[in-house]
Amino acid sequence: MTGQSAGAPTRRPTRQQLAVAAALGQTEDFVSAQQLHARLRGDGNPIGLATVYRCLAALAAVGRLDVLRTDDGEAVYRQCSTDHHHHLVCRICGRTVEVAGPTVESWAESVAREHGFRDVRHTIEIVGTCATC
């Protein structure tokens, strides 16, 4: 080991990794590896599915991504960001409304701290039947 200090074992930069990082930067929503893979290809970025998984795993390992599981077990990723919002989804027509909630933000924050948790991050999804359905 020469100069390279320990810690974040940065991967060797490649076109694919940049593409994955860029794609993640273009949205605030959670995306699954499969969606990301499809999107990249659609945008003219040839990339293998396995590579997408590897890049996501690497980014998540360094703490640059939030990872969580959807109800059907698919893993979804999102770039760690400060500003975010939540979704109100109609279970019939799928209409989605973005909602911000300073109330919950602080609630989550305090509940977590109360239990000694740090680096808190949360996900909230509200599902209901919208007015027109």
Add this chain to the structure above:
Amino acid sequence: MTGQSAGAPTRRPTRQQLAVAAALGQTEDFVSAQQLHARLRGDGNPIGLATVYRCLAALAAVGRLDVLRTDDGEAVYRQCSTDHHHHLVCRICGRTVEVAGPTVESWAESVAREHGFRDVRHTIEIVGTCATC
């Protein structure tokens, strides 16, 4: 439809269903369908894996079970302690704490109503690093 009032569509009781319910009642920990299946068989309760999944799904549908996903995507179930609550999960060790929040409950309720949504249901997951990690 004769007299049968709507609501909880209780399934016809069978040995297998009782076994699953009993097994769930014996522990407060989260168990995966696979574990439950193995345990039941070990206890001399012949039961099919598909049936275990069906029973769990049925119980969860009626709201008698809490369901969440482990980091590797396996679904784990636990008998609902009492009422509605959410989870605070440690991203390192996976420790889980149940938290109740009248605050969020009403917040979600009002935000949804504000947008004309009915039959609201929500999911909240708070992830952080717990004190001991």
Add this chain to the structure above:
DNA sequence: ACGGAAATGAGAATCATTGTCAACCCGCGG
């Protein structure tokens, strides 16, 4: 430019979960 190591990609392998469908069991009517 060269060599070695890390990264990639195509496809196979894995594994939890769901679907299929014939055999089975439960409760009700006769």
Add this chain to the structure above:
DNA sequence: CCGCGGGTTGACAATGATTCTCATTTCCGT
């Protein structure tokens, strides 16, 4: 008590996301 109809079961196939394998390609220091 016996038989019937339909919900339930179980063995196995099918699905789908994720991981593994390994030959090939790309990057980086020399």
